[in-house]
Amino acid sequence: MSYLSLENVTKQFGDVVVVDKFNLGIEKGEFVSFLGPSGCGKTTTLRMVAGFELPTSGRITLDGVDITDKAPNQRNVGMIFQAYALFPNMTVAQNIGFGLRIRKMNSTDVHARVDEMLSLVNLEKHANKYPYQLSGGQQQRVSLARALAIRPEVLLLDEPLSALDAKIRVSLRQEIRAIQRRLGITAIFVTHDQEEALSISDRIVVMNVGEMEQVGSPFEIYNFPKTQFVANFVGSLNNADAEVVDPANGILAMDGVHFKTAEEDFSSRKKGDKVKISVRPERFSFAVEPKKDNVIDCTIESITFLGAVVRIQIKIGNTSFNMDTFNNPFLELPAIGAKEQVMCSKEAVLVL
Amino acid sequence: MASKGLRKVVAMSDTSFDISVDQGEPDKKTRSLLRIGGRFWSWVWFILGAIYFLVPLFATLRHSLRMERDVLGFKAYERAFEDPSFLETFLLSNALAVATILCSTLLIVPTAYWIRLRLPQARRIAEFITLLPFVIPAIILVFGLIRTYSTHFTIPFTDIELFQPLTTTKFGTYALITAGYMVLAMPYMYRSVDTGMRVVDIRTLTEAAQSLGAGWFTIITQVILPNVRSALLSGALLTFAIVVGEVTLASFLGVDAFGPYLFLIGQHKAYEPAALSFVTFLMTWFAMGMIQFVTGGQGQATGAH
Ligand SMILES: Nc1ncnc2c1ncn2[C@@H]1O[C@H](COP(=O)(O)OP(=O)(O)OP(=O)(O)O)[C@@H](O)[C@H]1O
Ligand SMILES: [Mg+2]
Numbered sequence: 001m002s003y004l005s006l007e008n009v010t011k012q013f014g015d016v017v018v019v020d021k022f023n024l025g026i027e028k029g030e031f032v033s034f035l036g037p038s039g040c041g042k043t044t045t046l047r048m049v050a051g052f053e054l055p056t057s058g059r060i061t062l063d064g065v066d067i068t069d070k071a072p073n074q075r076n077v078g079m080i081f082q083a084y085a086l087f088p089n090m091t092v093a094q095n096i097g098f099g100l101r102i103r104k105m106n107s108t109d110v111h112a113r114v115d116e117m118l119s120l121v122n123l124e125k126h127a128n129k130y131p132y133q134l135s136g137g138q139q140q141r142v143s144l145a146r147a148l149a150i151r152p153e154v155l156l157l158d159e160p161l162s163a164l165d166a167k168i169r170v171s172l173r174q175e176i177r178a179i180q181r182r183l184g185i186t187a188i189f190v191t192h193d194q195e196e197a198l199s200i201s202d203r204i205v206v207m208n209v210g211e212m213e214q215v216g217s218p219f220e221i222y223n224f225p226k227t228q229f230v231a232n233f234v235g236s237l238n239n240a241d242a243e244v245v246d247p248a249n250g251i252l253a254m255d256g257v258h259f260k261t262a263e264e265d266f267s268s269r270k271k272g273d274k275v276k277i278s279v280r281p282e283r284f285s286f287a288v289e290p291k292k293d294n295v296i297d298c299t300i301e302s303i304t305f306l307g308a309v310v311r312i313q314i315k316i317g318n319t320s321f322n323m324d325t326f327n328n329p330f331l332e333l334p335a336i337g338a339k340e341q342v343m344c345s346k347e348a349v350l351v352l
Numbered sequence: 353m354a355s356k357g358l359r360k361v362v363a364m365s366d367t368s369f370d371i372s373v374d375q376g377e378p379d380k381k382t383r384s385l386l387r388i389g390g391r392f393w394s395w396v397w398f399i400l401g402a403i404y405f406l407v408p409l410f411a412t413l414r415h416s417l418r419m420e421r422d423v424l425g426f427k428a429y430e431r432a433f434e435d436p437s438f439l440e441t442f443l444l445s446n447a448l449a450v451a452t453i454l455c456s457t458l459l460i461v462p463t464a465y466w467i468r469l470r471l472p473q474a475r476r477i478a479e480f481i482t483l484l485p486f487v488i489p490a491i492i493l494v495f496g497l498i499r500t501y502s503t504h505f506t507i508p509f510t511d512i513e514l515f516q517p518l519t520t521t522k523f524g525t526y527a528l529i530t531a532g533y534m535v536l537a538m539p540y541m542y543r544s545v546d547t548g549m550r551v552v553d554i555r556t557l558t559e560a561a562q563s564l565g566a567g568w569f570t571i572i573t574q575v576i577l578p579n580v581r582s583a584l585l586s587g588a589l590l591t592f593a594i595v596v597g598e599v600t601l602a603s604f605l606g607v608d609a610f611g612p613y614l615f616l617i618g619q620h621k622a623y624e625p626a627a628l629s630f631v632t633f634l635m636t637w638f639a640m641g642m643i644q645f646v647t648g649g650q651g652q653a654t655g656a657h
Binding site: 052071072073075076079081086089 | 552560562
């Protein structure tokens with residue numbers, strides 16, 4: 001059995017089912033992200049693990065112990081909030097030592113542990129400051145140190161970086177990940193930022209209105225999305241309506257243009273079926289190998305510089321697609337309105 | 353025109369920020385004139401207000417210094433302080449004020465806390481109840497108290513007496529008047545504590561403390577109370593000012609408090625009441641200053657980033 005497991009966990013507020021039969025096993029030392037749009041039940045699920053909400057039904061076990069009904073202060077779970085939630089009346093050191101003093105640790109040990117935590121998050125110099133004297137990023141590091149000081153069995157982070165500016169967000173997420181790895185602590189990280197989830201997780205749980213859409217490594221989630229929702233929510237995507245032409249050979253047609261797909265159970269479909277196809281913008285490139293699976297005629301509609309990436313809008317049949325290529329100074333960009341050929345592999349054509 | 357009105361409001365509120373109005377943007381000079389104009393008018397209103405408050409105070413002070421013919425002196429103050437009743441009533445009122453503050457704190461802090469934490473639906477009801485003392489005059493409150501508590505208290509449908517009429521014993525009367533004062537103080541105590549709790553987001557702080565293993569007692573004493581301390585203090589000082597000057601409850605319940613004493617000598621003497629009024633004023637101001645001082649120091653610490 002997994003270290004932390006949620007079995008059929010369901011939460012209703014009144015008649016509204018917010019989390020529906022949630023099943024998930026998390027191994028010790030794993031870093032799992034809950035990713036999903038606003039209101040999909042990420043926080044609620046996390047709060048059930050923390051003990052702030054009682055599941056309507058289902059079971060949560062931690063290290064073999066059923067904790068479903070345990071009070072939050074009886075679980076050894078660290079929690080990090082979006083708004084830091086530091087105690088304003090206590091200094092940084094007092095904040096970090098709070099959980100230890102509650103556990104009746106003697107003051108020498110508290111001191112030692114607090115110092116250890118301060119150096120873990122690089123805040124040795126700020127031990128005697130009050131929270132209001134610190135920047136947002138520093139406050140969140142204090143809150144991390146405070147949660148880790150009690151050596152929790154699980155660390156729960158509810159959008160801990162959302163209140164910070166972009167630069168700090170990136171550096172702090174790497175810091176959190178490095179500390180989590182070093183301590184081998186099990187963590188659940190809630191976010192609605194796909195880049196954040198992709199960059200720091202061992203596994204991602206993509207959620208949509210109370211249900212789990214897909215669980216997998218960032219690589220799997222990005223490259224092999226199982227549902228239209230996952231494909232669209234993680235990364236950007238071109239979507240189009242198409243029709244099955246030759247199920248046995250994986251051929252379909254969009255606006256009369258033929259595409260070849262490597263989709264697994266495509267052969268079970270019938271000729272004439274309506275399907276949706278999706279292609280990631282970076283999977284297209286200008287044709288150089290005429291033997292490639294899909295070599296397609298298109299018209300250049302627009303070109304947008306996005307820094308490292310150049311986004312080119314192309315028209316295939318009557319449908320516009322985005323195509324991303326890396327920027328470099330020697331790039332020869334086509335003229336707008338020019339007729340070109342692009343290609344993509346058959347694996348790039350997802351049928352969802 | 354709407355845009356003109358808007359600009360005027362901005363000028364009146366003495367803001368030095370630019371505000372873009374879609375049409376008819378005034379040039380720099382006009383704008384700074386408007387700004388100076390705004391500052392001028394706010395000063396005028398401030399001075400008018402100050403005069404309104406200060407003139408009666410000054411008159412009281414002047415009057416209190418004129419006990420001896422043709423000289424200004426502190427004779428009235430000496431006389432007033434010499435009267436042993438002054439100290440007695442004053443101390444009693446202070447003791448009642450302290451008791452009221454303590455009991456109110458014990459009642460209001462957990463109530464406001466629980467409503468914020470678990471019963472947000474009850475906020476409206478609590479606000480309504482705590483505002484009742486503004487609507488219902490103290491005289492009605494005191495007659496209600498007397499009617500209810502001047503009879504023998506028995507367990508319903510039996511003859512077993514629970515306690516004697518509260519109004520017949522000294523302690524009972526003090527308990528009754530403290531309860532009455534708690535009602536009068538409720539609007540101030542509840543509001544300031546509730547606001548204090550909103551400012552520090554006690555919900556999240558509670559959850560943070562819980563996840564660190566804290567139980568309710570620790571949370572209330574180490575997290576909630578210290579963080580609403582300044583709010584509590586401002587409520588407490590207002591309560592203090594109310595209790596020390598209160599007349600209606602004290603005189604109808606027959607408590608020899610400072611309020612009725614002031615009222616009494618006001619009817620018999622000419623200069624001492626003015627002196628005592630002025631002293632009470634100073635005390636209230638001192639209390640206000642304390643609020644400023646204490647909350648000013650704490651304001652930053654409790655202010656979220
Ligand atoms: N105490 C509550 N009472 C009633 N409904 C609630 C309560 N808490 C949450 N909900 C509802 O449950 C749903 C899921 O909320 P939740 O906070 O878990 O979403 P979330 O995925 O964390 O969203 P966000 O990204 O915006 O934080 C929302 O529709 C919310 O309105
Ligand atoms: Mg949330």
